Amino acid sequence: MSDWFAKxxxxxxxxxxxDNRWKYLTSGLANxxxxxxxxxLIGIALGVVIAIVRSTWDKNKETMRPGLxxxxxxxxxxxxxxxxxxxxxxxxxxxxxxIYYIIFASSNNGVLIATLAFGINSGAYVAExxxxxxxxxxxxxxxxxxxxxxxxxxxxWYIVIPQALKSxxxxxxxxxxxxxxxTSVAGYVAIRDLTKGGDIxxxxxYSPFLPLIAVALIYLVMVMFFTWLVGRLERRxxxxxx
Amino acid sequence: MTTEKLIQVKxxxxxxxxxxxxxxxxxTTDIHRGEVVVVIGPSGSGKSTxxxxxxxxxxxxxxxxxxxxxxxxxxxxxxxxxxxxxGMVFQHFNLFPHMTLLKNMTIAPVKLLxxxxxxxxxxxxxxxxxxxxxxxxxAYHSPLSGGQKQRLAxxxxxxxxxxxxxxxxxxxxxxxxxxxxxxxxxxQLARDGMTMVVVTHEMGFAREVGDRVxxxxxxxxxxxxxxxxxxxxxxxPRLQDFLGKVL
Ligand SMILES: Nc1ncnc2c1ncn2[C@@H]1O[C@H](COP(=O)(O)OP(=O)(O)OP(=O)(O)O)[C@@H](O)[C@H]1O
Ligand SMILES: [Mg+2]
Numbered sequence: 001m002s003d004w005f006a007k008x009x010x011x012x013x014x015x016x017x018x019d020n021r022w023k024y025l026t027s028g029l030a031n032x033x034x035x036x037x038x039x040x041l042i043g044i045a046l047g048v049v050i051a052i053v054r055s056t057w058d059k060n061k062e063t064m065r066p067g068l069x070x071x072x073x074x075x076x077x078x079x080x081x082x083x084x085x086x087x088x089x090x091x092x093x094x095x096x097x098x099i100y101y102i103i104f105a106s107s108n109n110g111v112l113i114a115t116l117a118f119g120i121n122s123g124a125y126v127a128e129x130x131x132x133x134x135x136x137x138x139x140x141x142x143x144x145x146x147x148x149x150x151x152x153x154x155x156x157w158y159i160v161i162p163q164a165l166k167s168x169x170x171x172x173x174x175x176x177x178x179x180x181x182x183t184s185v186a187g188y189v190a191i192r193d194l195t196k197g198g199d200i201x202x203x204x205x206y207s208p209f210l211p212l213i214a215v216a217l218i219y220l221v222m223v224m225f226f227t228w229l230v231g232r233l234e235r236r237x238x239x240x241x242x
Numbered sequence: 243m244t245t246e247k248l249i250q251v252k253x254x255x256x257x258x259x260x261x262x263x264x265x266x267x268x269x270t271t272d273i274h275r276g277e278v279v280v281v282i283g284p285s286g287s288g289k290s291t292x293x294x295x296x297x298x299x300x301x302x303x304x305x306x307x308x309x310x311x312x313x314x315x316x317x318x319x320x321x322x323x324x325x326x327x328x329g330m331v332f333q334h335f336n337l338f339p340h341m342t343l344l345k346n347m348t349i350a351p352v353k354l355l356x357x358x359x360x361x362x363x364x365x366x367x368x369x370x371x372x373x374x375x376x377x378x379x380x381a382y383h384s385p386l387s388g389g390q391k392q393r394l395a396x397x398x399x400x401x402x403x404x405x406x407x408x409x410x411x412x413x414x415x416x417x418x419x420x421x422x423x424x425x426x427x428x429x430q431l432a433r434d435g436m437t438m439v440v441v442t443h444e445m446g447f448a449r450e451v452g453d454r455v456x457x458x459x460x461x462x463x464x465x466x467x468x469x470x471x472x473x474x475x476x477x478x479p480r481l482q483d484f485l486g487k488v489l
Contacts, residue, residue: 063301065317143299144336144395148350148402149326158349162340 008210015210021201025211028197029218035115035193036180040126042119043179044172047126050080051164052156054127055134080127087124093185095121100189110191114183122179129171133164169237173230177223184219194218248310248406248437249273249296255304256291256461265291266302267461273406273439278432280448280469281441283458284484289441292458293410296439297321297328310405326354329399329407333415335391343370343394344379347401355402362401369397373427389420393427406437413444445488449473457481 016022057077064070087095099117100110107113137160145155165172187196198215202208249272256266265288273279281289294300296307298314298321306315314324338346347366351357357365370376373393378386386394392412399407409428413421425447432438432451442448448455449469457465457472459480465472473489476482 138336140332140334140336141338144330144332144338146322147297147299147325147328147330148399149322149354150350151322154353158353159338163338166340 011207011210014205015201015207016214021204024192024197024200025194025214025218028192028194031111031192032180032183032186032194035111035118035183035186035191036176038115039118039122039179039183040172040176042116043122043126043175044130046120046123047128047130048161048165050083050123050127051130051134052161053077053080055131056152056156084124084127087121092118092121092182093188096185096189110186110189114186114189114191114193118179118183118186121182122175126172126175129168129175130161130164132171133168134160136167137163166237170230170234173226173233177226177230180222180226181219244275246275247272247308248275248277249439250308251296251305252308253305254292254295254302254307256288256295256300257303264461266295268305269458269461269463270305271456271463271466273437275405275437276435277453278438278440278451279454279456280452281439281456281458282443282445282448282484282488283456283464287458288461289458290410291461293408293439293441296408297325297330299330326350326402327405329396329402329404331392331395331399331407331409331412333411335388335395335415337391337395337398339382342380342382343375346394347379347398350398351401365403366397366401369400370394372430373397387420388416389423392416392420392424396424396427396431400431406439407431409438409440409442411441411443413442443488445473457484459484 016025053073053076057073061070061074064073096114096117099120100113104113104116134156141159141163142155145159146152150158183193184195186193187199190196192200195215198211201211205211251269251271251273254266254269255264257264267288269288269292271279281292283289291300295302296309298307302315306313308314309324310327312319312324314321337343338349341349344363344366347370348357348359348362351362351365352359355362367376367379370379373396375390375393375397378390378394396407396412412428413424416424421444425444428438428440428447429451440447440452452469454466455469455472456463457476457478457480465476465478465481472481473485476485
């Protein structure tokens with residue numbers, strides 16, 4: 001028993017203390033959080049635009065007057081459809097590698113590229129979440145906005161989108177949690193995220209147990225923490241609804 | 243009431259489902275500045291559709307609407323500008339739940355009329371004072387009663403200083419004891435000379451406040467005239483039948 005414990009202690013020192021190896025984990029964690037956070041922001045920005053285009057088209061394609069506006073909207077909707085199909089139909093790792101090795105082959109700011117890649121990926125999922133929020137917002141809200149004289153975009157921006165976002169806030173927070181775990185493939189393109197940090201330590205020390213368990217625990221604690229936050233958020237939102 | 247024609251409606255048509263449903267089937271009438279026009283008729287007769295066509299929330303499939311001299315059914319006309327002059331009040335209030343009441347009142351004047359926030363708030367407070375709700379200005383709207391919400395919705399529309407107010411069954415979603423407070427605000431508005439088009443089942447309001455009553459059935463304007471004339475001496479059998487049921 002004490003043998004086992006001494007071994008563990010030795011392992012711990014080897015993997016985390018010697019040469020300040022714990023820094024691989026903390027700097028990796030920082031990158032993971034950075035990538036996830038900004039990717040979600042990019043995803044929301046993309047998602048809002050796509051959701052507006054798609055729901056506008058769905059609601060108005062039958063009643064819109066023929067003309068340039070309708071053609072542009074139709075083309076925009078088709079582009080959004082293609083984006084959604086491609087992004088949701090291919091693995092995120094493949095997307096990441098294409099963006100890293102082909103599109104940004106000349107850049108070496110890995111974290112930025114990963115943020116962009118995961119943001120573009122997340123946008124497809126966020127778009128559908130927000131579209132659901134827009135569709136579930138009472139049409140009377142839209143009509144009230146239009147009746148005051150707001151144009152279509154103003155009505156969406158000031159009245160519909162804020163309510164849609166509020167109603168899908170928990171789903172967006174969940175998307176953040178999903179993305180937090182998904183970014184663990186970033187190491188494939190030499191980005192030093194949390195997972196890669198643990199893997200680097202393993203590669204140096206030839207002792208896989210502690211580094212990988214540590215990485216898993218850190219993910220788990222973060223996911224549990226954010227899940228708890230989302231739960232609180234949901235309760236807050238529900239109680240402010242009536 | 244003046245003789246100036248604020249809104250001219252000519253042969254208005256609104257068909258749904260490619261002509262299968264004729265919600266409006268050739269309605270022609272004028273609304274004069276300062277006039278209170280009350281629209282009555284059985285359910286499904288096209289009253290809401292008529293009202294919603296006036297500010298193009300519903301796009302007519304035929305006919306023309308001229309508002310303040312402009313044909314607003316012309317595809318090249320910027321309807322958003324004209325809607326600023328046409329306030330609308332809905333059956334279900336449609337206050338914006340994600341804003342304080344004061345923001346509800348001021349967002350359109352600030353964004354569309356380019357008023358300063360202070361000016362818009364001053365105007366809003368004045369109007370809120372008049373409907374007895376000035377103390378609620380900072381709140382979100384949820385803890386209010388239906389009657390309060392509808393009075394606030396009226397104020398929100400008035401903050402744009404419209405030339406005409408359109409009401410679609412403004413008291414139908416209210417508990418009976420709250421109908422009076424909303425009708426009182428509307429009566430006050432009528433006394434102040436506001437042009438109003440009101441779809442309602444409140445025959446008492448039509449009689450007391452209406453300058454003219456339009457009776458609709460099957461998407462057509464069947465009969466129109468002063469409340470006195472329509473209620474005491476209805477000509478068409480449809481109207482006689484309708485009044486027999488509601489009075
Ligand atoms: N968006 C729509 N699509 C298809 N049919 C519609 C639509 N809106 C209204 N209609 C039909 O048009 C007709 C007139 O409807 P409208 O709502 O104007 O009647 P109304 O007089 O306001 O009735 P109520 O007193 O019940 O409010 C009805 O037959 C209705 O079913
Ligand atoms: Mg109606």
